Amino acid sequence: MFLRDRPQLIINIHAIIMIIMFSVVFTAGRSSGETFSKNKKIVVLDPGHGGHDNGVRGPEGIMEKAVTLSLARRIVAELEDDFKVVLTRTDDYGMKIFERTAAANHLKADLFISLHTGGSFLHKTSGISIFYFDEMSNTDQENRPALSKTDKNTPTPIAWHTIQIKHKKTSRTLAETIREHLRGQTGPLKKPVQTAPLMVLEGADMPAVLIEIGYLTNPAEEKKLADPDYLSDLAEDIRNGIIDFFNKDPGA
Ligand SMILES: [Zn+2]
Structure with a gap:
């Protein structure tokens, strides 16, 4: 996952990237066999990493970029009858982080879900974590200010990082709803939803x-x-969470 360290991506960069992304997204949409129905909610799934960026590598060599793409394809299969589902990447190639959300914004997507695995120096660290964006991580022990909004030397007409803030409440609902549907994690193993400046x-x-x-x-x-089989079960749980979310908040 990516913690922010350079917050000043501004809206005109965003606009340029949207234009570049149009062809990529259009191709991804067609590859799922979906038509562009106006009645279907649009779900954008973002398989983390890709190309030279392998993400986390497990002790047996399993790579995060492959796991996230495999899961994303399974979620597409679960959702595509009822939703328009678009992947930010459909194969093993790299993408810049901001291109991923630009794709979702361009499509005016109703949901964006980025898929990653965790990595830790402690081999026993385990479990599924669901994050929504906040300027402060709720696990941040140093209580540091996460954004350099006070950097007055950088002109910021509209800072990109302000966009997700207005969706914080519904993003939290989405995170909690998906969490409710994760069958594989129960009791103390089931981690609370977390926030992070991602x-x-x-x-x-x-x-x-x-x-x-x-x-x-x-x-x-x-x-x-x-x-x-495990990834298929997980895809089903995430599908159920997404459907439940839209049932709770049909205007989302
Ligand atoms: Zn990752």
């Missing part, structure tokens, strides 16, 4: 969450994440 969410102009679907650095979890 770059990949900050520019999304719709409810948006990032799901870390387990720790590839944990040998037991790496084994699970390499199991197609």
Whole structure:
């Protein structure tokens, strides 16, 4: 996952990227076999990493970029009858972080979900974590200010990081609703929803969450994440969470 460190991406960069992204998104939409129905909610799934960026690599060599794409394809299969589902990347190639949300904004998507795995130096670290964007991480022990809004030397007509803030409440609902539907994690293993100043969410102009679907650095979890049946179950849980979210908040 990506914690923000350079907050001043501004809206005109955003506009340029949207134009560049148009062809990419259009191709991705067609590849799912979907037509552009105006009645369907648009869900954008973002398989983390890709290309030279492998993401986290597990002890047996399973790579985050492959796991996230595999899960995303399964979620597409679960959703495509009822939703227009678009992937930010449909194969093993790299993308810049801000291109991912630009794709969702261009489509005026109703939801954006970025998929990642966790990585830790501690092999026993495990579990699924669901994040929504906030300027402060709720696990930030140093209580540091996460944004350099006070940097008066940088002109910021409209700072990109302000876009997701207005969706904070619905993003939180989305995160909590998906969490409710995760069957594989129960009791104390089921982590509370978390906040973090995530770059990949900050520019999304719709409810948006990032799901870390387990720790590839944990040998037991790496084994699970390499199991197609496990990924299919997870895709089904996430599908159920998305449907439940729209039922709770049909205007989202
Ligand atoms: Zn990642």
